[in-house]
Structure formats: C-alpha cells, structure tokens
Amino acid sequence: MQLSKIGEFGLINNIRSRCKSSSPDILTGIGDDAAAVKTVRGKGLFTSDIMIEGTHFDLSLITFYQLGWKFLAVNISDILAMGGRPDYFIAGLGIPAACSSGDIDELYTGILDMARTFNVKIIGGDTCLSGHGLILSGTLIGSGKKVITRFTARPGDAIFVTKTLGDSAMGLELLKKGGKKVRGFSGSTPRLELIKRHLMPEPAPIRDTSRITSMIDTSDGLLIDLGHICDESNIGALIYKDKIPVSESLAKEAKKTGEDPLEFALKGGEDYALLFTAPKNIRTRAFRIGEMIEDGRYIIDTAGRKTPFKAEGYEHFKQ
Amino acid sequence: MQLSKIGEFGLINNIRSRCKSSSPDILTGIGDDAAAVKTVRGKGLFTSDIMIEGTHFDLSLITFYQLGWKFLAVNISDILAMGGRPDYFIAGLGIPAACSSGDIDELYTGILDMARTFNVKIIGGDTCLSGHGLILSGTLIGSGKKVITRFTARPGDAIFVTKTLGDSAMGLELLKKGGKKVRGFSGSTPRLELIKRHLMPEPAPIRDTSRITSMIDTSDGLLIDLGHICDESNIGALIYKDKIPVSESLAKEAKKTGEDPLEFALKGGEDYALLFTAPKNIRTRAFRIGEMIEDGRYIIDTAGRKTPFKAEGYEHFKQ
Numbered sequence: 001m002q003l004s005k006i007g008e009f010g011l012i013n014n015i016r017s018r019c020k021s022s023s024p025d026i027l028t029g030i031g032d033d034a035a036a037v038k039t040v041r042g043k044g045l046f047t048s049d050i051m052i053e054g055t056h057f058d059l060s061l062i063t064f065y066q067l068g069w070k071f072l073a074v075n076i077s078d079i080l081a082m083g084g085r086p087d088y089f090i091a092g093l094g095i096p097a098a099c100s101s102g103d104i105d106e107l108y109t110g111i112l113d114m115a116r117t118f119n120v121k122i123i124g125g126d127t128c129l130s131g132h133g134l135i136l137s138g139t140l141i142g143s144g145k146k147v148i149t150r151f152t153a154r155p156g157d158a159i160f161v162t163k164t165l166g167d168s169a170m171g172l173e174l175l176k177k178g179g180k181k182v183r184g185f186s187g188s189t190p191r192l193e194l195i196k197r198h199l200m201p202e203p204a205p206i207r208d209t210s211r212i213t214s215m216i217d218t219s220d221g222l223l224i225d226l227g228h229i230c231d232e233s234n235i236g237a238l239i240y241k242d243k244i245p246v247s248e249s250l251a252k253e254a255k256k257t258g259e260d261p262l263e264f265a266l267k268g269g270e271d272y273a274l275l276f277t278a279p280k281n282i283r284t285r286a287f288r289i290g291e292m293i294e295d296g297r298y299i300i301d302t303a304g305r306k307t308p309f310k311a312e313g314y315e316h317f318k319q
Numbered sequence: 320m321q322l323s324k325i326g327e328f329g330l331i332n333n334i335r336s337r338c339k340s341s342s343p344d345i346l347t348g349i350g351d352d353a354a355a356v357k358t359v360r361g362k363g364l365f366t367s368d369i370m371i372e373g374t375h376f377d378l379s380l381i382t383f384y385q386l387g388w389k390f391l392a393v394n395i396s397d398i399l400a401m402g403g404r405p406d407y408f409i410a411g412l413g414i415p416a417a418c419s420s421g422d423i424d425e426l427y428t429g430i431l432d433m434a435r436t437f438n439v440k441i442i443g444g445d446t447c448l449s450g451h452g453l454i455l456s457g458t459l460i461g462s463g464k465k466v467i468t469r470f471t472a473r474p475g476d477a478i479f480v481t482k483t484l485g486d487s488a489m490g491l492e493l494l495k496k497g498g499k500k501v502r503g504f505s506g507s508t509p510r511l512e513l514i515k516r517h518l519m520p521e522p523a524p525i526r527d528t529s530r531i532t533s534m535i536d537t538s539d540g541l542l543i544d545l546g547h548i549c550d551e552s553n554i555g556a557l558i559y560k561d562k563i564p565v566s567e568s569l570a571k572e573a574k575k576t577g578e579d580p581l582e583f584a585l586k587g588g589e590d591y592a593l594l595f596t597a598p599k600n601i602r603t604r605a606f607r608i609g610e611m612i613e614d615g616r617y618i619i620d621t622a623g624r625k626t627p628f629k630a631e632g633y634e635h636f637k638q
Contacts, residue, residue, distance in 0.1 A: 027362060028468050031551070033400040033536060034366035034459075036466045039358045043346060046443060047353035048409045048458055054450040055413070081352040090367045092456055094374070124365060131373040132451030137411055139367055139458040140353075147355045149347050217352060232350070 003101055011101065011127055018108055019122035026088075026123055035123035037088060037141075045142035047078035053096075053133030061175050063183060064103045066199040067136070068110025074219065075140035076118055077203040077272040081217035084144030085205075086118050091125040094135030118203075146209060148276075151232035153214035155294045157277035159237060160286035162204065164247035165222055166261060169268025171198030174253065190249035201272040206286075215276040221267045221313025225275055228311075230297060239290030239309075241301045266299075267313045322420055330420060330446055337427055338441035345407075345442055354442035356407060356460075364461035366397035372415075372452030380494050382502060383422045385518045386455070387429025393538065394459035395437055396522040396591040400536035403463030404524075405437050410444040413454030437522075465528060467595075470551035472533035474613045476596035478556060479605035481523065483566035484541055485580060488587025490517030493572065509568035520591040525605075534595040540586045540632025544594055547630075549616060558609030558628075560620045585618075586632045 003011060016030040027036035051057060051071055062070075072089060079086040091111060095104065115122060120140070171194035175182065178195075185196045206212070214233060218225045222244070230237050246261045254261040277292055278284070298306045322330060335349040346355040370376060370390055381389075391408060398405040410430060414423065434441060439459070490513035494501065497514075504515045525531070533552060537544045541563070549556050565580045573580035596611055597603070617625045 027466055028401075032468050032470075033397040033534075034364040034403065034461065036401060036403075036463070036468075037363050037365070039361050039363040039462070041360050042358050044356050044358040044363070044460075045353040046356070046407070046409055046458070046460060048411045048443060048445050048456070050411045050413050050445050050447055050454065050456055052413050052447065052449050052451065052454065055448050078352040082347075082355060084353065084355075088365070090365055090458060092367045092369045094369050094371050094454070124367060126367050126369050128369055128371065129374050130371050130451075132371065132449075132454075135369065135371065135413065135451075135454055135456075137367070137369055137454075137456035139365070139409060141363075141365060141460075142353065143358070144355070147346055149351050149355075151351075215352075 003095065003097070003099060006101055008127060011104065014101065014105070015108060015125070018112065021121045023121055026121060029123045030125060035090065037123065043144050043147050045079050045082050045084040045144055045147070046139065047075055048139045049075050049078070051136040053135070059134065061181060062199055063181055064106035065110040068107040069114045069200050071136045071138055072111050072114040072120065073201045073203055074272065075138050076114070076120070077201070077217040077219070079140055079142035080203055080205045081215050081274055082144060083146055083148035083209040083212065083215060084142035086120045086140055086142045088123045088141040089115060089120050090123060090139040092137035093125065093127045094130030095127060096130050096133055099134065148209060148212055148215045150214055150216050150229050153229050153233040153235060153277040153292045155235050155292050157213050157292045158280040158288050159226070159239065159275070159277055159290040159292060160284060160288050161218070161245065161273050161275050162206065162286045163271060163273035164245040164250065165218065165271050165273060166250050166264030166268040167194050167197040167247050168201065168270040169264045170250050170253055171195040190252045193249045194253060198270060201270065203272050206274060206276070211278050211282050213277045215274060218271045218273045218275050219269055221269045222275065223266050223309055224311045224313040227297065229277065236293040236296040237290060238293050238298045238300065241299055243287065243289045245287040269313055322414065322416070322418060325420055327446060330423065333420065333424070334427060334444070337431065340440045342440055345440060348442045349444065354409065356442065362463050362466050364398050364401050364403040364463055364466070365458065366394055367458045368394050368397070370455040372454070378453065380500060381518055382500055383425035384429040387426040388433045388519050390455045390457055391430050391433040391439065392520045392522055393591065394457050395433070395439070396520070396536040396538070398459055398461035399522055399524045400534050400593055401463060402465055402467035402528040402531065402534060403461040405439050405459055405461045407442045407460040408434060408439050409442060409458040411456035412444065412446045413449030414446060415449050415452055418453065467528060467531055467534045469533055469535050469548050472548050472552040472554060472596040472611050474554050474611050476532050476611045477599040477607050478545065478558060478594070478596055478609040478611060479603060479607050480537070480564065480592050480594050481525065481605045482590060482592035483564040483569065484537065484590050484592060485569050485583030485587040486513050486516040486566050487520065487589040488583045489569050489572055490514040509571045512568045513572060517589060520589065522591050525593060525595070530597050530601050532596045534593060537590045537592045537594050538588055540588045541594070542585050542628055543630045543632040546616065548596065555612040555615040556609060557612050557617045557619065560618055562606065562608045564606040588632055
C-alpha cells in the first residue's frame with residue numbers, strides 16, 4: 001500500500017502495534033512526545049547512527065529486511081564496544097514517497113529480528129517524508145556497570161580482535177560485482193558468507209570485560225579504529241601481519257582476483273568486530289594481533305620488518 | 320574551509336572542543352562509541368526528531384544559526400510536553416559536500432545558544448556525508464518525576480494552551496513571500512515577530528505540573544494535536560473560537576491579506592506551545608480554550624453554533 005493512503009499517523013500506528021512491549025520498565029513508548037522508561041542508579045549509554053541512501057547503502061543491493069537488521073546491529077555494536085548492554089532503540093525514518101508501507105514493514109521485521117537477539121525494546125522514533133531517498137537515524141540506549149572507553153589503553157597491553165577482518169569489505173565488493181540483491185544465504189558458499197557479513201553483521205558481546213583496558217568496534221577499518229585508541233590513549237601500537245585473522249572465505253575470494261586479503265583486513269570497514277586491549281595473560285578466545293607501545297604505529301611483516309602505518313580506511317568528507 | 324580539507328575526524332574534533340563540558344555526570348562525551356552518563360533512579364525521557372532539507376527547511380530562507388537553534392528547540396519542546404527537564408542532546412548530522420566547516424560551526428553556535436538556555440549538554444552524535452542535502456537528526460534525553468502523557472485527559476477537564484497560536488505558520492508565509500533569509504530581528508515589527516516565531520521558537524516549561532492531566536506540544540497544529548489527546552485518551556473535546564489566543568501581530572498581518580487569522584491558529588503548525596488539560600480551577604497564566612467532553616470534537620463559534628472539527632493541519636505523506 002502507498003504511504004499516501006495511510007498517512008503519517010497510520011504508519012506510526014502500524015509501527016506502534018508491531019513494537020508494542022509489555023515490559024514494566026517502559027512507562028510510555030511510541031506515540032507520545034517522548035518515550036519514558038524507568039531508570040536505575042548506574043551508567044546510561046547513548047549512541048546514534050545515521051544511514052543515508054547513496055552514502056551508506058544502495059537499495060538495489062540490500063533488501064529492506066537486511067537494512068533494518070543492519071541499522072540496529074551497527075548501533076548495538078557501539079554499545080557493546082563500551083562494555084554495555086543495549087536496552088532501548090529509537091528509530092527515526094525519513095521515507096521517500098516511492099516507498100510502500102510494505103517496504104517499511106519489511107524494514108521493521110529486520111529491526112525486530114535483530115532486537116529480539118539482544119532483547120532490545122523499540123520505544124520511539126520519528127517518521128517523516130524525505131525528498132532525498134531513505135534516511136535511517138537510530139539512537140540506542142544502553143546501560144553498563146563498567147564503561148570501557150578508547151582512552152584507557154596502556155603501553156604493554158596486548159591488542160585483541162574478536163572476529164576475522166576484511167570479510168565485510170570483500171562481501172561488499174562481491175555484492176557490487178553481482179549487481180543485485182542477495183535474498184538468501186543457504187548453501188553458504190564463501191561468496192555468500194562474505195556478503196552476509198556485509199549485509200547482516202552479527203554483533204557479539206564479550207562476556208567478561210573485567211580486565212579489558214580499552215575497546216572500540218571496527219567500523220571504519222582496523223588501522224583507523226586502532227588509530228583512534230592510539231589517539232585517545234596518547235600511546236602507540238604494534239601489530240603483526242601474520243596475526244591478523246583472515247577468514248578462509250576471504251583468502252579464497254581474494255586469490256581468485258589476485259588481491260591481497262590483508263589489504264581488506266587492515267583497511268576494510270564494517271566488520272563490527274570488537275577491538276580491545278588487555279593484559280597479555282588474559283583468557284580469551286579473541287585473536288591477539290599485537291601490543292600497545294609508548295609511541296609510534298607499526299606493522300611487523302613475516303620477515304620481521306617494521307613499517308609505520310597510517311590510519312587508512314574509510315573517512316567521510318576526506319578526498 | 321571546505322570539509323574535504325579537515326575530514327570527518329577533523330570535524331568531530333572541532334565539534335568536540337566546542338561542546339566540551341566538565342559536568343561530573345558525563346563519564347564520556349563526544350568521541351567514543353557511545354556517550355556515558357551517570358543515571359539516577361527515576362524516569363528517563365527520550366525523544367528524537369529528524370529535519371531534512373527540502374522537507375522541513377529551506378536553506379535559502381533560514382541561516383545555519385537559526386537552524387541549529389530550532390533543531391534543539393523542537394526536541395526540547397517534546398521533553399517539556401512530557402513534563403520533563405531536558406538534560407543531554409545527541410546531534411546527528413548528514414552533511415552535503417557543498418557545506419563549509421564555517422556553516423557547521425554556525426549551526427553549532429545555534430545549538431549551543433539554545434542548549435545554554437536550558438542547561439542541556441551535548442554528549443554525542445554522528446557526522447557523515449550526505450549526497451542529498453542537509454539532514455539533522457537529534458535525540459534529546461530528559462528526566463522527570465511525574466511523566467505527563469497524552470492518554471490521561473478526563474471529561475470535564477479544561478483545555479489550556481500556553482501561547483498565541485498560528486504565529487509560526489504566518490511567519491513562514493511572510494518569510495516565503497520575502498524570498499530571502501532574515502538575519503536580525505531588532506526593530507520588532509509584527510512581520511519580524513512572526514518570522515522569529517517560525518525560525519527561532521522559544522520553548523517554555525510549565526513550572527507546576529502537579530494538576531495537569533495530559534499534555535502535548537503544538538507542532539502539527541491545534542486541531543491535529545488536540546485530536547491526538549482525544550484519540551489517546553479516548554474522549555472528545557469542545558473548543559471556543561473566541562477563546563483561541565491570536566497575537567496582535569498575526570491579526571494585523573492577516574488583515575492585510577484578507578486571510579482569517581483563526582485558520583492559522585487552528586491549523587498552522589510549529590508554534591511549539593504546550594497544550595494541556597487540567598481541572599477548571601487550576602491557577603495558570605495559560606489561555607483556557609475549551610473543555611474535554613465524553614465524545615465528539617466540536618468548535619463553538621461566537622454565535623454559539625457548534626460545528627464538528629476534524630484533525631486538519633500538516634501530516635507527512637498524506638495527499
């Protein structure tokens with residue numbers, strides 16, 4: 001159905017009925033001037049992400065379901081990167097006239113499926129007409145006992161990452177080459193696995209954060225994101241090329257095209273792994289890739305050669 | 320300076336240094352994955368608004384300063400409409416390549432001036448490139464002891480509004496007729512006063528909310544917004560034409576063009592007055608315009624004639 005038939009308030013009512021939650025901590029949800037929740041003494045976490053058609057996604061390559069999933073997943077990743085638990089989501093949508101109410105429904109199915117995984121409740125939002133393509137603007141509210149920032153890494157800490165890197169960037173490349181949406185991921189070929197990493201990232205929390213000294217999620221690429229920890233902590237870092245975790249799927253696909261998988265792993269964005277620092281003797285299943293040092297940023301290659309690295313990857317506005 | 324020179328992280332650093340706050344309740348502000356604040360036992364309020372160039376504003380008619388002011392003001396109005404106090408703001412910006420860093424600086428001056436009025440702290444945001452004009456997406460976090468919703472009005476309650484209505488809609492009309500930005504408001508002619516009501520709304524809280532039974536802010540127009548209270552509270556309303564507060568400025572400008580000022584007051588949006596219901600004998604300086612009834616929605620004209628009204632005004636998507 002066309003949105004012009006049901007109007008803004010009809011759309012909000014549809015969304016409200018789908019997001020209804022009988023949770024006793026929600027005092028008012030969607031449909032009032034603001035959402036109200038019960039707060040407890042502690043630490044509140046707030047993160048916000050905008051996704052703009054043309055800049056962040058291409059509707060000819062992603063389904064509304066996948067987009068809804070990813071929209072919430074990237075926000076959840078930010079809360080996990082602070083050591084927090086995601087609680088409430090506010091979804092703002094700028095919707096072009098060409099969208100149908102079925103498209104928005106599918107988008108919400110994706111949001112709600114991701115929400116269920118983390119027991120996140122949708123408590124509000126804003127919907128309006130966009131003359132400029134689809135705009136998603138989400139705010140996720142979380143909570144945490146210990147808040148883990150970027151500015152607290154110490155020289156001597158080891159550097160860990162929770163997932164293989166570069167998969168999402170290669171997935172995007174394969175998706176663009178295919179030139180069309182991928183709706184299902186059964187059969188799980190290396191190609192499909194990589195595309196899935198790009199379209200439907202699955203954030204995963206670290207259970208025991210007690211000894212972690214700093215953390216960030218890898219959204220812009222390892223070199224940039226590790227650079228943020230260095231900048232904010234005012235120290236340096238050293239990483240080992242042969243320790244950077246590269247998936248078999250990425251290695252296979254890169255071999256086909258003669259590309260270097262490490263280029264993807266070092267500079268590719270949107271993996272939404274957690275990159276953290278902690279004492280060397282911590283017990284973790286994460287990949288240990290290097291250590292924090294007093295000063296400078298270096299990669300050591302397999303021959304033991306040390307090369308400085310710059311924060312290369314994706315940055316908005318920069319030419 | 321062009322944004323391409325300073326890049327995303329340069330821009331974030333500029334914003335961070337301007338928004339720095341030494342408030343002890345802010346554990347981490349701009350520049351981490353999420354902002355963290357100390358929370359206390361009580362009620363947390365969350366509201367989100369998107370403003371899109373072309374849909375919500377026209378950069379040939381509003382300065383970046385005024386836009387920043389209004390961006391935060393409309394969010395503050397939502398928190399006040401819940402009986403809350405605004406605390407923290409997260410400003411998301413989708414910025415077209417044509418914007419300069421000076422434009423964004425001016426936008427932040429407007430945001431910060433409005434923030435100072437209410438002691439709101441800017442704790443985070445997201446900046447990214449937009450291929451589609453300027454996009455502002457704000458989330459405001461507030462707190463309150465008593466939360467006032469739309470669904471708690473009772474038959475017999477009187478209806479009040481805190482400001483004259485229709486000024487903003489007439490201001491927009493005058494602004495469009497002028498066809499250019501208005502930078503200063505000194506001299507305060509009726510025309511300038513109305514334009515200022517549109518460009519730089521000044522939300523104002525109600526100090527004593529103890530006896531208020533329901534509340535909303537007038538953003539879509541009186542008839543629509545009162546309609547929301549009726550819908551949510553599942554009762555009706557009766558308003559008196561001659562009680563609707565119309566400013567002298569609106570009356571003067573409407574007379575010039577032969578328009579009916581009441582049309583502006585009933586259907587014009589963006590006044591950001593507070594519309595509330597309360598027992599008839601409440602002490603307030605707000606204008607009393609009618610009362611809630613069991614069923615139906617009516618306007619009584621000066622001759623005592625009763626006409627049903629519909630929720631007319633501005634609604635996105637509807638044709």
